[in-house]
Amino acid sequence: MAMVECPRCGAMVSDKAKKCVHCGEVLIPEEKKYCMECGAELIEGMSECPNCGCPVEEQLNAQLNEKPQKVEVTGVKVTRKIKIIIGIAIAVLILGGVTIFGVTQYQKKKAAKEYAESVKTYSDNLELATVTMLKGAGDAEDCGNLIKNVWYNAIYKEKDDETDKYTRPDGYFVSDFNDALGNLFVDSSFSSKIDSIDKNQDTVNSLMKKLKNPPEEYKDAYDALSDFYDAYLALTGCATDPSGSLQTYSSTFNDADTDTLNSYKAMQQYLGD
Known part of the structure; x- marks a missing residue:
């Protein structure tokens, strides 16, 4: 000794x-303890750095277990006042470095993780919106085809097991095709499908609002989804609110059906397996 x-x-x-x-x-x-990420002074018992938020429990324990290095200076007496001045100068330099370099390594990692999570959420919502629209489009296609058949058979007095209960409810044809369509829309089974399409539209609209600001890597996917959405709205609208003549309705419905199928195929390349 x-x-x-x-x-x-x-x-x-x-x-x-x-x-x-x-x-x-x-x-x-x-000995004072400093954050290994940003250099801010730490106090024992802290769970994270007050400056950068980096977890410090492990680094505090590591620093507490370190043995201080001896510095021997021959012929020079280092007074307490000089030690304090040196400590303050080091702290100022460290804090100045934090100000100059801005975002710490930990903050960068945290930001990268948050961005990755947001992209994953966007991808999940993109796929959910596509699948939801496909389900609604399928139901609208079934309803639209039935509307066309009821409309046609009511006008041209065609018998059909599927449409007779709407066009011939009493055993003979109704006098006006609007009566046949009215019978169709008050049918509990058909009206239930129309309600399902309406709810499907609400869900899709909510998802599209979440997707309107895509990350850079999903901009092309969002453009393709927007095309699918426009075709989907046209097709579901034909089912929930038919209008015009039989000829114009049939043309509008067939075009919307084709556009929906084609836009879905274009959307598939952006979906996962």
């Missing part, structure tokens, strides 16, 4: 002593 001279009273004390046994002078000040 080596003996050193107390800088305050000049008495000889052990170089391992934290305080002078003669005058109480602090010989080995407690």
Whole structure:
């Protein structure tokens, strides 16, 4: 064990002593802890850095277990005041570095993780919107085809097991095709399908609002989805609100049906397996 001279009273004390046994002078000040990410001063017991948010429990424990390195300066007495000044200067330099470099490595990692999660959420919503539109389009196609058949058979007095209960409810044809379509839309089974399409539209509209600001890598996918959405709206509209003559309705419905199928095929390349 080596003996050193107390800088305050000049008495000889052990170089391992934290305080002078003669005058109480602090010989080995407690070492401060700094964040390994940004350099901010840490206080024991903190769960994260107050400056950058980096978890510090492990690095605090590591720093507490480190043995301080000895620095021997021959012929020079380092006073307590000089040590304080040096410590302050180091802290200022470290904090200045944080200001200059801005975002820390931890913050960059955190931002990258959050971005990856947002992209994953966007991808999931994109696929959900596509599948939901496909389901609604399928139901609209079934309803639209039935509307066309009822409309046609009511006008041209065609018998058909599927449409007779709407066109010939009493065993003979109704006098006006509008009566046949009215019978169709008050039918509980058919009206239930129309309600399902309406709810499907509400769900799709909500998803499209979430998807309107796509990440850079999903802009092409969003454009394809928008085309599918336009065709989907046209097709479901034919089912929920038929209008015009039989000829114009049939043409509008067939075009919407074809556009929906083609836009869905274009959308498939952006979907997962």
